[in-house]
Amino acid sequence: MATALPLYFVQVERFVGRRALIADIHTWTGVVLPVPLLVLMAGPWGKRLRRDIRRCNLWTAAEIRWLRSLGREPLAEPDKFNPGQKLNSLFTAGTIAVMLATGSIMKWNRFFPLSWRTGATFDHDVLATAVFVVVMGHITVALTHRDALRSIFKGWVSESWAQRHAGGWLKEESASKGSDPPSTNQ
Amino acid sequence: MASGQPRPENVLKHFGRRIFIGMVAAGAAGIVFGARVQSVVGNTIGSGAGGLLPGGDRFRIYTITGHLPSIPSSNYRLKVTGLVERPLDLSLEDLKAMPKTTLVKDFQCVTGWRVPKVHWEGVRLSDVLAAAGVKSSAAALAFDSYDGMDTESLTLDQAQLPDVIVAYRMFDAPITDEHGGPVRLYVAPMYGYKSIKWLSAIHVVERAEPGYWEQNGYPVDAWIDGSHKNAERSIDQ
Known part of the structure; x- marks a missing residue:
């Protein structure tokens, strides 16, 4: 994302220079970006990650209602990830796929018709703007929800936090592990 | 019992997959039809203003050396x-x-x-x-x-x-x-x-x-x- 700024804004490029190098970094970091995730998903070590992905895939009707009401309709038993978090992870996955495809069309342009290249540029620009907004929002929300942020680094949440924010998940974990406090999967 | 099995009540399966596929489909549509959308948008608001929008008609400034040359x-x-x-x-x-x-x-x-x-x-x-x-x-x-x-x-x-x-x-x-x-x-x-x-x-x-x-x-x-x-x-x- 950082390397996109000098490529897109000439004011930044004036300041940074070395466009060819930055363009290469931008291309190749983009290409390898999904690799660690795919390796983690594919291997035998990816069981818990795959379970989290399945969580993001499966939605209850209540979660969809919550999303449609933009969070105004209360959610009785939130899952480990609330619908907003699920949506964010899905958006990220979709973004990686679309950015990789459109970026490749621009980079290896001789294999694609001109109108596709124009469309790919259009996609890449519009989606990049959306990503910028979402990532800024993501960071803001993370910084204002310290307990959730800490859980990402430490890998656990307190039972009282889970009670408040992920009641459904707490129930489910308690049912499967007796009375052990739940741990997150990170 | 399989841990991580989602709560049984009211699960609408694969809503996530639907969102993901929807995004990819929108992206593919953008590749195929984006050029047309862009020219319609550009004609409507003028290419001057269009250049300010993401995906608008604007120059990308390429340089291949370390800096922008400046020749008086x-x-x-x-x-x-x-x-x-x-x-x-x-x-x-x-x-x-x-x-x-x-x-x-x-x-x-x-x-x-x-x-x-x-x-x-x-x-x-x-x-x-x-x-x-x-x-x-x-x-x-x-x-x-x-x-x-x-x-x-x-x-x-x-x-x-x-x-x-x-x-x-x-x-x-x-x-x-x-x-x-x-x-x-x-x-x-x-x-x-x-x-x-x-x-x-x-x-x-x-x-x-x-x-x-x-x-x-x-x-x-x-x-x-x-x-x-x-x-x-x-x-x-």
């Missing part, structure tokens, strides 16, 4: 050398004293972005060549840039096209340094990389050599796909 127009010289009767060393004023050509044409990059209806002013490349007097043994041109790295080539036939110009004005103003000013080439019927920026020299030679972008994988035959190409070729004949 008072120091500018264009050398015409090689297989010519009279080698030239032209200042910006010399170029402006030659017959002026005005074009309103799109700038089309090989990666896909396009800036429609750019206003260009300059001298036809064929007029510059006529002033130097091309020898009969010549068949191609090699161009150099003040960035010290970029090179380009055209055949003499291509150089005779009426919409291939040595440009010194763009958008009704002197060409800025980010657009390759004070003087750049503008080859309307070909992709933008042929329109070398910060033009410093034209060498008249026997054979076209691949330029910088062509050595980096872009085709030497840079005719823009579709209507442009056909329109320009009909002028050629």
Whole structure:
């Protein structure tokens, strides 16, 4: 994302220079970006990650209602990830796929018709703007929800936090592990 | 019992997959139809304002060296050398004293972005060549840039096209340094990389050599796909 700024804004490029190098970094970091995730998903070590992905895939009707009401309709038993978090992870996955495809069309342009290249540029620009907004929002929300942020680094949440924010998940974990406090999967 | 099995009540399966596939489908639709959407948007709000929106019609400023070259127009010289009767060393004023050509044409990059209806002013490349007097043994041109790295080539036939110009004005103003000013080439019927920026020299030679972008994988035959190409070729004949 950082390397996109000098490529897109000439004011930044004036300041940074070395466009060819930055363009290469931008291309190749983009290409390898999904690799660690795919390796983690594919291997035998990816069981818990795959379970989290399945969580993001499966939605209850209540979660969809919550999303449609933009969070105004209360959610009785939130899952480990609330619908907003699920949506964010899905958006990220979709973004990686679309950015990789459109970026490749621009980079290896001789294999694609001109109108596709124009469309790919259009996609890449519009989606990049959306990503910028979402990532800024993501960071803001993370910084204002310290307990959730800490859980990402430490890998656990307190039972009282889970009670408040992920009641459904707490129930489910308690049912499967007796009375052990739940741990997150990170 | 399988841990992580979602709560049984009311599970709508694969809503996530649906969102993901929807995004990918929207992306694919954008690739196929984005060009049309963009031209409609551009025509509605004008390409000036369109350039401010993401995905709008705007230039991407490419440089291949470490920095943006900046050449004061008072120091500018264009050398015409090689297989010519009279080698030239032209200042910006010399170029402006030659017959002026005005074009309103799109700038089309090989990666896909396009800036429609750019206003260009300059001298036809064929007029510059006529002033130097091309020898009969010549068949191609090699161009150099003040960035010290970029090179380009055209055949003499291509150089005779009426919409291939040595440009010194763009958008009704002197060409800025980010657009390759004070003087750049503008080859309307070909992709933008042929329109070398910060033009410093034209060498008249026997054979076209691949330029910088062509050595980096872009085709030497840079005719823009579709209507442009056909329109320009009909002028050629």
